Amino acid sequence: xxxxxxxxxxxxxxxxxxxxxxxxxxxxxxxxxxxxxxxxxxxxxxxxxxxxxxxxxxxxxxxxxxxxxxxxxxxxxxxxxxxxxxxxxxxxxxxxxxxxxxxxxxxxxxxxxxxxxxxxxxxxxxxxxxxxxxxxxxxxxxxxxxxxxxxxxxxxxxxxxxxxxxxxxxxxxxxxxxxxxxxxxxxxxxxxxxxxxxxxxxxxxxxxxxxxxxxxxxxxxxxxxxxxxxxxxxxxxxxxxxxxxxxxxxxxxxxxxxxxxxxxxxxxxxxxxxxxxxxxxxxxxxxxxxxxxxxxxxxxxxxxxxxxxxxxxxxxxxxxxxxxxxxxxxxxxxxxxxxxxxxxxxxxxxxxxxxxxxxxxxxxxx
Numbered sequence: 001x002x003x004x005x006x007x008x009x010x011x012x013x014x015x016x017x018x019x020x021x022x023x024x025x026x027x028x029x030x031x032x033x034x035x036x037x038x039x040x041x042x043x044x045x046x047x048x049x050x051x052x053x054x055x056x057x058x059x060x061x062x063x064x065x066x067x068x069x070x071x072x073x074x075x076x077x078x079x080x081x082x083x084x085x086x087x088x089x090x091x092x093x094x095x096x097x098x099x100x101x102x103x104x105x106x107x108x109x110x111x112x113x114x115x116x117x118x119x120x121x122x123x124x125x126x127x128x129x130x131x132x133x134x135x136x137x138x139x140x141x142x143x144x145x146x147x148x149x150x151x152x153x154x155x156x157x158x159x160x161x162x163x164x165x166x167x168x169x170x171x172x173x174x175x176x177x178x179x180x181x182x183x184x185x186x187x188x189x190x191x192x193x194x195x196x197x198x199x200x201x202x203x204x205x206x207x208x209x210x211x212x213x214x215x216x217x218x219x220x221x222x223x224x225x226x227x228x229x230x231x232x233x234x235x236x237x238x239x240x241x242x243x244x245x246x247x248x249x250x251x252x253x254x255x256x257x258x259x260x261x262x263x264x265x266x267x268x269x270x271x272x273x274x275x276x277x278x279x280x281x282x283x284x285x286x287x288x289x290x291x292x293x294x295x296x297x298x299x300x301x302x303x304x305x306x307x308x309x310x311x312x313x314x315x316x317x318x319x320x321x322x323x324x325x326x327x328x329x330x331x332x333x334x335x336x337x338x339x340x341x342x343x344x345x346x347x348x349x350x351x352x353x354x355x356x357x358x359x360x361x362x363x364x365x366x
Contacts, residue, residue, distance in 0.1 A: 004305040005116055006046045007109045007125035008032050011102050017283075021094060022289050023141055026326060030295035031126045033322050034343075035302045038313060045291040049112050051104040054147075056111065059156075060148045060178065065136040069143055087138040103143035104131065108148030110284075117159050117242060117280040122305050126298040129246045129286030131172035132197060135258040140170065140197065140287075147246060151185060154242055154280075160184050163240035165192070165231070165274060167267065168248025168286045169258040171200030175246075176209060182334065183207055186238045188231060190214060190223075192251075192260055205366045210234060212363055216259040218251070219350040226356065227273060230364040240324035243278040245271060247301060248286025253348060254339075263345035264297040268304045275305070286291040290337045291326050300343040311342040317341060327339050 009356045013029040035041060057066050076097070078089030089095050113123040113269050130142025151162055164179070166172035166189035176199075179185035186208035189200050193213035200211040210228060235243070243344030247267060251260040275281045283301060288294035300310035316322060317340035327334055 001043065002121045003045050004124055004302070006035065006302065007049050007112055007123060007127075008046060008136040009049050009105045009109065009127065010104050011051075011098060012127050014212035023094070023099065024140060024240045024290045025289075026290040026293040027288055028127045028298075030291055030322060030326055031298035033319070034295055034299035036314060037319060038299075039305070040306075040308070047112065048365065049109045051101055052108040052111060054104070056142055057104070057149065059152050060145055062136040062315055063233055068099050069103075069138070073097075084098070087295065088143075090138075092141055093138040093143065098142055102148075103130065103170075106146040107144050107149050108277070110146040112202060113282045114150050114157060117282060120279040122275065122281045122283075124283045124302055124305055126301075127170070128286045129248055130168060130174070130311040131168065131225050131246050131286065132170070132174045132247075134174050134177060137165035142174070145174050145178065147172075147175050147244065150282065150283040151175075151179065151244060155184075157300075159241045159270070161238065161240045162186070163188070163235050163238055163243045163278065164241060164246070165235070166246045166248070167251060167270065168246055169250040169255065169260055170195060170287060171197060171211065172246060173197050173199040180204070180209055181207055184199060186210070186235065186240065188234065190251075192216070192218070192227065192258055195258070198215060203366055208238065210363055210366075212359055214260065214359075215353070215355060218260040218262065219348050220229045220263055220266045220354075221349045222352050222356045223262055223270065224362050225352045227270050231270075232273060232277070232362045233364060236275065242280035242282065243274055244279070245274060246286045247271070247283055248288075249297045250288070250293050252288070254290045255288065257289045261348050263308075263348045264293070264300055264343070265284060265345055267297055268300055268310060268344075269300065271301055272304050281305075292339050295326075296339065296343050303343065306313045313343050315341045316343075
């Protein structure tokens with residue numbers, strides 16, 4: 001088996017500000033640090049990526065929006081009209097140094113992933129995952145939709161059937177909207193009900209659109225039930241040539257913004273099951289508002305992709321440099337010992353509630 005490829009960029013080690021805003025939290029850099037310190041890590045499988053040229057963004061984004069984004073970063077201010085029209089300079093999508101450059105780098109990563117997967121393989125890029133962004137509007141901490149740009153590049157390379165799986169606690173509305181009427185792109189999103197952006201309540205199997213809204217406390221047992229009875233059968237029947245997985249980690253129980261109850265074991269198990277269903281796998285980052293939980297999860301995913309057991313990896317507690325860097329960030333909770341002693345959480349099992357069974361059966365039978 002060809003070794004998985006890790007895509008990274010030095011820009012994710014710097015943010016341009018150190019504030020309480022989630023965009024400033026070093027979750028991606030921390031995940032990469034943990035991965036690079038694994039005893040078996042092979043640096044030859046890591047590729048450093050650079051930002052994409054603005055013209056390559058036109059495959060998905062409107063030119064006027066691209067111009068507005070770069071102008072906002074250059075001037076470090078946004079007019080009221082630009083804010084209202086494009087969603088730039090808002091509380092969710094502030095403008096600070098390097099933020100547009102970082103978004104363009106995530107798109108460069110997406111294009112590199114599409115290129116590397118032309119002949120098959122596995123690519124892990126624990127950055128990007130801006131699934132809320134629309135062609136002419138920033139949203140949900142995202143500025144350019146790297147996922148849509150990557151999927152479009154895969155299609156340009158000749159791939160026809162692509163499955164997009166969204167594990168983030170929020171509905172992947174931007175990606176769904178981009179491909180909702182393309183029967184050759186399946187989108188499957190599992191997300192917390194009654195949460196922003198308040199979309200993803202309906203499915204349209206005719207066009208390969210599947211959404212599952214789940215209640216608070218969604219557990220490992222319930223995730224396994226959904227995966228085994230709906231996700232895997234639907235994806236297997238679709239027979240994709242490539243699978244894109246947005247592994248936003250805000251579905252973890254430790255997440256400060258959402259109210260789901262998964263352990264990172266649920267992510268590992270789901271990704272391990274999906275990777276056998278297509279010859280090409282691309283896994284990205286996404287949401288997640290507890291940097292420690294996110295970094296452990298994304299580093300553990302790299303272990304799984306390499307056929308390693310994350311539970312057997314050395315503790316983070318030996319890496320004082322990583323601990324110090326994360327702990328200095330405003331509003332970041334210092335980790336309890338169990339977060340530093342292992343990359344694996346305790347399994348969070350429980351009864352599968354009737355609402356989960358009913359929603360899963362409806363989706364599987366649709």
